[in-house]
Amino acid sequence: MKxxxxxxxxxxxxxxxxxxxxxxxxxxxxVEVDVVGICGSDGHYYQHGNIGDFVVQGDFILGHExxxxxxxxxxxxxxxxxxxxxxxxxGVVCGKCEQCLSGKYxxxxxxxxxATPPYHGVFANYVKHPExxxxxxxxxxxxxEGALVEPLAVGLHAASQxxxxxGDTVVVFGAGCIGLVSMLASKARGASxxxxxxxxxxxxxxxxxxxxxxxxxxxNEDVIAxxxxxxxxxxxxxxxxxxxxxxxxxxxxxxxxxxGTVVLVGMxxxxxxxxxxxxxMGKEGTLKTIFRYRNLYPVAINAISSGTIDVKSIxxxxxxxxxxxxxxxxxxxxxxxxxxxxxxxx
Numbered sequence: 001m002k003x004x005x006x007x008x009x010x011x012x013x014x015x016x017x018x019x020x021x022x023x024x025x026x027x028x029x030x031v032e033v034d035v036v037g038i039c040g041s042d043g044h045y046y047q048h049g050n051i052g053d054f055v056v057q058g059d060f061i062l063g064h065e066x067x068x069x070x071x072x073x074x075x076x077x078x079x080x081x082x083x084x085x086x087x088x089x090x091g092v093v094c095g096k097c098e099q100c101l102s103g104k105y106x107x108x109x110x111x112x113x114x115a116t117p118p119y120h121g122v123f124a125n126y127v128k129h130p131e132x133x134x135x136x137x138x139x140x141x142x143x144x145e146g147a148l149v150e151p152l153a154v155g156l157h158a159a160s161q162x163x164x165x166x167g168d169t170v171v172v173f174g175a176g177c178i179g180l181v182s183m184l185a186s187k188a189r190g191a192s193x194x195x196x197x198x199x200x201x202x203x204x205x206x207x208x209x210x211x212x213x214x215x216x217x218x219x220n221e222d223v224i225a226x227x228x229x230x231x232x233x234x235x236x237x238x239x240x241x242x243x244x245x246x247x248x249x250x251x252x253x254x255x256x257x258x259x260g261t262v263v264l265v266g267m268x269x270x271x272x273x274x275x276x277x278x279x280x281m282g283k284e285g286t287l288k289t290i291f292r293y294r295n296l297y298p299v300a301i302n303a304i305s306s307g308t309i310d311v312k313s314i315x316x317x318x319x320x321x322x323x324x325x326x327x328x329x330x331x332x333x334x335x336x337x338x339x340x341x342x343x344x345x346x
Contacts, residue, residue: 005124037065064114067146090114155181166190174243
């Protein structure tokens with residue numbers, strides 16, 4: 001049994017190494033990785049070597065959106081067997097800190113998250129993971145869909161934080177992967193109208209195909225005036241910002257309905273940005289943020305299995321493991337064409 005792993009070795013470079021197959025503890029399973037999504041954070045590390053204070057030191061394995069096959073189980077594992085297909089929730093938490101004990105384990109003070117330095121990711125043939133973070137996939141959910149459970153969980157958490165309800169009007173800024181899953185999650189929760197804003201026509205066309213009520217290209221239209229017209233001057237019940245642009249973040253308060261909720265998802269390059277809090281206060285608006293997700297893998301898997309959310313349509317590009325460098329370079333060089341790229345490991 002060989003374990004080949006892809007390491008970023010400096011920025012914009014990938015090398016393969018053979019590494020030991022992980023030895024599993026009694027509560028862990030060994031997973032043969034099959035499909036891994038390329039996340040925006042992976043691309044950022046690959047191109048820049050860091051995200052804020054998280055800095056890649058030495059050769060580093062990327063990838064945290066994954067699904068595969070159970071290859072071996074620890075002596076205490078009871079819920080899984082060899083051959084089961086599983087999606088891996090990437091954050092191993094301590095279970096003991098204040099945030100874990102309060103149920104908000106996504107804010108664990110000691111989390112070990114795949115592909116967040118110094119913890120290696122899953123672009124390898126085999127990885128080990130705790131049993132309770134490996135979620136069995138139903139027969140009608142493919143491994144590719146299993147890898148997309150991770151970004152879908154982000155969208156579900158965003159819609160949940162916004163408390164999107166039946167009949168709501170939602171505005172989503174950004175038509176990348178997270179914007180699209182936020183749109184799908186909002187529709188699944190009953191939103192009657194979802195307007196998606198971006199500056200890339202191909203992505204907006206994709207959003208429209210996936211069910212956006214209307215799309216708005218901010219290069220060609222006055223976003224605030226357009227949403228004002230679409231909502232008859234009332235604004236949206238929930239505004240979800242996924243682009244991470246200071247411009248779109250600044251627009252959220254303007255397109256919000258009175259007593260509505262803004263949810264900030266996208267991360268800006270700079271840590272500070274301007275915001276019109278007086279406008280938000282005048283509407284008695286609520287401002288919320290999200291950090292990853294919690295308790296949503298089973299929800300996401302059930303939503304995919306039932307057909308409520310079609311997540312596989314988000315994938316625009318597939319690459320083989322041997323071509324991982326070409327895949328990362330292509331994603332970096334073609335941001336207007338790529339919505340979601342995945343790597344087939346097996």
